[in-house]
Amino acid sequence: MTSIIKLHCLSGAGDESPPCYVLQVDEFKFLLDCGWDEKFDMDFIKELKRHVNNIDAVLLSHSDPLHLGALPYAVGQLGLNCPIYATLPVYKMGQMFMYDLYQSYRNVSDFDLFTLDDVDTAFDKIIQLKYNQSIDMKGKGLGLRITPLAAGHLLGGTVWRIAAPGEEDIIYAPDFNHKKERHLNGCEIEKIMRPSLLLLGAMNADYVQQRRRLRDEKLMTTILTTLRGGGSVLVCTDTAGRVLELAHMLDQLWRNKDSGLVAYSLLLLSNVSYNVVEFAKSQIEWMSDKLTRAFEGARSNPFALRHLQLCHSIGEVTRTPGPKVVLASFPDLETGFARDLFLLWAPHPQNSIVLTARTSPGTLARDLIEKGGDRTLELAVRRRVRLEGPELEEFLQQQRLKVNNTVKEEAGGISSDSESDSELEMWVVTGRHDIPVRSDSRPSGCFKTNKRHHAMYPCHEERTRADDYGEVIKPEDYRLAEVVDAEGEIRDVPPAPPQKQEPEEEMTEIPSKCVSSVRQVVIRASIQYIELEGRCDGESLLRVVAHAKPRGIIGLRAGVSALNTLKKHCEGEGIEKIFMPNRGETIDATTESHIYQVKLTDSLMCGVTWRNAGDAELAWLSAVITAPRAREPTAEDAADDEMISLESAGPTSTPHAASFINSVRLSELRAALARLGLNAEFSGGALECCNGTIAIRRLENGRVALEGVLSEEYYKVRELLYDQFAIV
Structure with missing residues (x-):
């Protein structure tokens, strides 16, 4: 098929x-x-x-x-x-x-x-x-x-x-x-x-493609030359794919004391660097046979990287002293920590930028691969900064309004005890207390209301949060000390610093905004493309x-x-x-050239009579081909062309001769006759039964012929023979 x-x-x-x-x-x-x-x-x-x-x-x-x-x-x-x-x-x-x-x-x-x-x-x-x-x-x-x-x-x-x-x-x-x-x-x-x-x-x-040995030598030479010259190396890589090959290779180089790299820092920088390494440790069976054998034999996990320091913000990188090698995402330099470090390190000639992948045309990394460095680029610099001055006050005012509206909605959600469909209530809000007042005290409907009195003033109990020793808990004592990194950008998004607000207000996110500017970036660092x-x-x-x-x-x-x-x-x-x-x-890409796909209409399928043929069902179909109906396309339609359909040919169609579908074996027919109590024996290539009065033989064209005297047994044998076929 x-x-x-x-x-x-x-x-x-x-x-x-x-x-x-x-x-x-x-x-x-x-x-x-x-x-x-x-x-x-x-x-x-x-x-x-x-x-x-x-x-x-x-x-x-x-x-x-x-x-x-x-x-x-x-x-x-x-x-x-x-x-x-x-x-x-x-x-x-x-x-x-x-x-x-x-x-x-x-x-x-x-x-x-x-x-x-x-x-x-x-x-x-x-x-x-x-x-x-x-x-x-x-x-x-x-x-x-x-x-x-x-x-x-x-x-x-x-x-x-x-x-x-x-x-x-x-x-x-x-x-x-x-x-x-x-x-x-x-x-x-x-x-x-x-x-x-x-x-x-x-x-x-x-x-x-460059040979693997030459590629590794080029990467090693770039790293050593840059580090010994007092610069740092930015390796632009992905989050959890090719970075595993790089991290494993560089960690092996750092383990070699003769390489002279132990004195320098090797960093992996992404928002999920810790999770990536942990997942890599648990998926050794999906890796190479060499790593799998090493893990099974010595129980040494190849991704227990001793010299790789995991970082999650630019601040952690800047706090690491001395020249360093940083594996940062993403390789296209359109966003992520790799772009941030590129903006910081590109103007300094002692640094090196290593590009590891040919990303899509139009990206910064692809432009650097094709045109190289040592030039000035206009780049959009986007960052998230803290709100200050009037903007901060406006943000806090909006937060207070949200909290007040929430309190009103929660207080206004007191349900009535009455189950009458037509009963309405009006709530009058004064200050921080909700006073429910009924618009009509008369009961509606034929049943009495079970609410005899109005709700009393809700009591909002304000408790001072304290620990088990009676000391007042101040959330600001537990906030992160560092809110922004060296460039003034928010990275870890910690809770907001304490502000003057109502005791029940909680700041769910740090007040900040996104700003964008165009900066002239002078590229003086060495740009290397190592595939x-x-x-x-x-x-x-x-x-x-x-x-x-x-x-x-x-x-x-x-x-x-x-x-x-x-x-x-x-x-x-x-x-x-x-x-x-x-x-x-x-x-x-259909293999056969003369094969078409058609739709069967409901009217056609209603008139079809199915016959069992082993595990399948067969039917004779008399239909005519009709062109697809013209209609207005909709947004939900798929892109497929309208298929032609088959519709019933109607009662005027020429009746067809019955078709017998199956290939009957005489040995199987003999067993079926025996189940009916009719003895049958093979004689002269034919199957004879009923004392030789009926003979069943196979013709040269593959059909089966039934010969014999018309009798009750003859019709039984013929009916049994017909049962061996699906007649359509």
Whole structure:
């Protein structure tokens, strides 16, 4: 059986935008990844909104925002409600990515695209899988099976194999790495052999990667030269993905006494650095065989990093004396602690900035990679500062009004004892006490009210909060001493300092605002691009394609040059179907060329008579093809084209001859006759029964012939013979 396969590219086609695709296999629709770029582009979100109610399952390949950044928005704002499949590390580390991303933007702006509750709600829907664990889809996806395979790019990174009915096998591989690294095994290439369709991330198809030894030497030389020159090194990396490879490698260098690095500090800076390292310690079984054997043998956890200091604010970094190496998020330098340190350290020539990934075009990091440093840039500087003067007074006044309104609402919520539907009460509020006054003391209805008296003055008892020894508890004694960092920016968001207010008022958040300005940043620090993305280079990618030998391939998330290189290579390998879609296009990748999808109308199905044929049911269908009805499209409609439909041909249609469906064996028919008490024996290639008066023989064309004398036994045998077929 052949499936109808279509791929709608919401994003990540024809350019380097984040991957987000709708894969349709017959009636079942997968959402392959749900990434978002550094600028939070809303263009593809509008298209995703049209499909979100028709998505049956979501497959996540990696844990970074490039692959799942829009998932909290889709769940919290668009109403995405379906099973989401990912591996355990993608679930754990994906949360850390999104927490860090949200907090980084909240630290410098009024970020409101999604909340932390949206993040938690989205990740609660994730069904956690192990590598090579197959899951069968249900409902419309009956016959579909998904299996996650190791990708080798990030911890828990996945290449998805989707097995469709028949011999259709779809491989979704947006990012993978076939080479072994310090903390990860490579992708298992032998498990993606001969797929019917390969969805391939081709961004590196024309990229020449530096050898690993030379890359590590360049990083080591940059660090040593900078530290010995009295400068500091900023390594721009992600939150919980490639940073694990870097942290493990640098901690090993610091452990080597001959390296001379013990005298310097190694810092990991992000909003969730502690949690990332703790999760890494508990996921050793997902890492390389070397680390797994070391842990099983000597019980030494490779992520018990002795020389790595965990930091959560710029203030902790500035308090660390001397030259230092800081691993900070995010690699695009658009937000986060990496951008803050870049603004601080870039004007000083003794410092070094190490860029580890080619982020999306238009980001600050990509601009520095392509154009280098030693120039002056105009950069937007955003920060959150404390309110002062009139703004602070206005904020406190609003807080007092909120508290007073809350007190009034709570006091006004006293319920009446009367259950009469028409009874109304009026509340007169004076000062801090609520006086309930009834508008009409006469009882309404035919029943007497059981409320004989008005409510008395509510008593608000004010208690002085004290400890067990009678000492008055002053909250200001327990507030954090440091509210802002060295740049005057709020990072940890501690409780607000004490203000003159009513005893019952509580400040829930620090009074602050976001300000933005444009600053001329003179870049004098050394800018180094050292590729640490953990992806296949161009030569290896093309070899993997040649080794996998897919019947069809779709090149995704790549520029024109890379796509042309991939297409030329595929043509040389004799691949039958090659697709290079652009953003927003729909690709029909169905294997068979003459296969169509139609809708069966209700009027047609009402007149169908079903017959049992083993485990299936069959029916004869007489219908005519009709064109789709024209109607106004709505925002909720999916992007699919209207399908043609089949409608009943009506009573004027020509009657058809009965069709007998089954392949009857004479031995099985003999056993059925024996159950009826009729003896039957084989003679001359025919099955004879009833003392040789009836014979059943198979003809050359495969049909079964019944011969004999008309009798009661003859009709019994004929009826039994008919029961062996589904007659439609």
